[in-house]
Amino acid sequence: MASLRTQFEVPGxxxxxxxxxxxxxxxxxxxxxxxxxxxxxxxxxxxxxxxxMYNTIFWTLICxxxxxxxxxxxxxxxxxxxxxxxIPEAISTLVPIFGAITFAVLLYIVFGHKHHIYxxxxxxxxxxxxxxxxxxxxxxxTFFVIWTTLTIALWSFLxxxxxxxxxxxxxAPMDRETSEKFIHRGxxxxxxxxxxxxxxxxxxxxxxxxxxxxxxxxxxMYSWYTFVSSFVAGMSLIALWVIYLKNKGYxxxxxxxxxxxxxxxxxxxxxxxxxxxxxxxxxxxxxxxPEETVYFKxxxxxxxxxxxxxxxxxxxxxxxxxxxxxSAKRNYTLVTxxxxxxxxxxxxxxxQMVMGSLMKEHVSLGWLDFGILAFxxxxxxxxxxxxxxxKPLIAKYHPxxxxxxxxxx
Amino acid sequence: xAKKKFVVGCFDDEAVLFPAxxxxxxxxYKIHDVYTPFxxxxxxxxxxxxxxxxxxxxxxxxxxxxxxxxSSISWIFTKDWPLNIGGKPHFALPAWIPIMFxxxxxxxxxxxxxxxxYLCQLAPFVKKHHFHARATDDxxxxxxxxxxxxxxxxxxxxxxxxxxxxxxxxxAEDGWxxxxxxxxxxxxxxxxxxxx
Numbered sequence: 001m002a003s004l005r006t007q008f009e010v011p012g013x014x015x016x017x018x019x020x021x022x023x024x025x026x027x028x029x030x031x032x033x034x035x036x037x038x039x040x041x042x043x044x045x046x047x048x049x050x051x052x053m054y055n056t057i058f059w060t061l062i063c064x065x066x067x068x069x070x071x072x073x074x075x076x077x078x079x080x081x082x083x084x085x086x087i088p089e090a091i092s093t094l095v096p097i098f099g100a101i102t103f104a105v106l107l108y109i110v111f112g113h114k115h116h117i118y119x120x121x122x123x124x125x126x127x128x129x130x131x132x133x134x135x136x137x138x139x140x141x142t143f144f145v146i147w148t149t150l151t152i153a154l155w156s157f158l159x160x161x162x163x164x165x166x167x168x169x170x171x172a173p174m175d176r177e178t179s180e181k182f183i184h185r186g187x188x189x190x191x192x193x194x195x196x197x198x199x200x201x202x203x204x205x206x207x208x209x210x211x212x213x214x215x216x217x218x219x220x221m222y223s224w225y226t227f228v229s230s231f232v233a234g235m236s237l238i239a240l241w242v243i244y245l246k247n248k249g250y251x252x253x254x255x256x257x258x259x260x261x262x263x264x265x266x267x268x269x270x271x272x273x274x275x276x277x278x279x280x281x282x283x284x285x286x287x288x289x290p291e292e293t294v295y296f297k298x299x300x301x302x303x304x305x306x307x308x309x310x311x312x313x314x315x316x317x318x319x320x321x322x323x324x325x326x327s328a329k330r331n332y333t334l335v336t337x338x339x340x341x342x343x344x345x346x347x348x349x350x351x352q353m354v355m356g357s358l359m360k361e362h363v364s365l366g367w368l369d370f371g372i373l374a375f376x377x378x379x380x381x382x383x384x385x386x387x388x389x390x391k392p393l394i395a396k397y398h399p400x401x402x403x404x405x406x407x408x409x
Numbered sequence: 410x411a412k413k414k415f416v417v418g419c420f421d422d423e424a425v426l427f428p429a430x431x432x433x434x435x436x437x438y439k440i441h442d443v444y445t446p447f448x449x450x451x452x453x454x455x456x457x458x459x460x461x462x463x464x465x466x467x468x469x470x471x472x473x474x475x476x477x478x479x480s481s482i483s484w485i486f487t488k489d490w491p492l493n494i495g496g497k498p499h500f501a502l503p504a505w506i507p508i509m510f511x512x513x514x515x516x517x518x519x520x521x522x523x524x525x526x527y528l529c530q531l532a533p534f535v536k537k538h539h540f541h542a543r544a545t546d547d548x549x550x551x552x553x554x555x556x557x558x559x560x561x562x563x564x565x566x567x568x569x570x571x572x573x574x575x576x577x578x579x580x581a582e583d584g585w586x587x588x589x590x591x592x593x594x595x596x597x598x599x600x601x602x603x604x605x
Contacts, residue, residue, distance in 0.1 A: 278506060
């Protein structure tokens, strides 16, 4: 154990890259803010705030997916994650930071009364509309703000408690009794996170933040769809960091066996994403009721047709055909390629979920989207790198560590 | 079906079995199989067995199922008997996907089970020789195939020195046969001349 490199140091090159990306992103943000965000043209405003919205939500959710991964594997008493568990932990430290940005953007939209984004903010329209009136108990600024605050605060707090508990496994060897207590406490804390995760990402939050853009339209699949989209992208992010650290000579105890399991998550949840995508699409297509098909009308037949089907190819066909083989999931190059592709694919998915409803007539994908994306990628690299360097890469006294070291698929 | 001569070694510990498998292989003997009461992790690698092709077969069966479903439904609904169902186009792909999926799963599942049975030579009434009854209980039974030149005494001593609790030489049918254990324990015996 003594010879393991457990202390990650942020390389200078990584810092330079992340600052460059953040700088690029900030430049795009500022330029966008003055040309679009504060422009008098509603259309430009919607473009700017919508772009911010889907990027912030996407990145917060995929970082939060790391904590969900930790929670479910802990609850299932899975041992294999231990050799690389500090990576999802480090990624989940971003939840408070990205969550705060999301919170600021959503609050601005609600209190700035951007009713071109959230139609339900328009009180006059709601009063004259029986459907929106019926939803006003859920879709109103007070509930929105309280629930959003609670959501982001509790994700951050419950996640922080789970990370804090795992620090104890760095400190000193545990005897049997202490280990059992440690595992039990971990189970309780991750269960609390999982319940809150289910109440938010698994149900209310995607309805509140994103589905309510189409205030009249609803789909019970929507939240699960959003959750799986963020989870599979989150797994890909974990895979990228594992491979990066392996390349730099860290994580000696993590092997192809662990990568294989991460790859299985990427593969399986891509299929699950498609299952939900299709369940949502097929029922609406089959029933063919105008108030339901309104969501798909411009996506399958209008300006978003290309993106809509590109989405399906990148997020379903590619993972299905490329990640299916066992050897593919154990190949570092292929998993890297697929992870980047899946993250990009689900970013596009979030793009079409939000912008497809905000700007139905034309696809606005351009410098602003990629600029904001650059900002988040840069910030993610910087903060995850810093978080990784603060703790040992392996909690060496964790009761399940041995199980993880000898893990075989 | 030819009968062959085998040397059987029994082990009661995984930690002894693994080095023994390695040594037997390095010594150049051909391991016929290792019979264990439960699945032993990593034994296939130690024995140098190749990765199974069962999943490739599964993929082919699956694709066949998809193709069968798509071609038959599309032929039925567009050429043979077009029906107007809810104003949908005749080529109503989304509605067919569940059926295509089901047929994919059905073909893959049934095909793989049958292929698995074929590869393991499992079928109703098919019998295979047991080299040691305790392989189903608490012993790991390593079976080594002999050639004309194999000195069975040396091999038995070699196995014992590597931790085998019990060794024996057995002449047995290495394939499968149809019949009953009690009636024809030694099938085809009269007709076979075994290389001594």
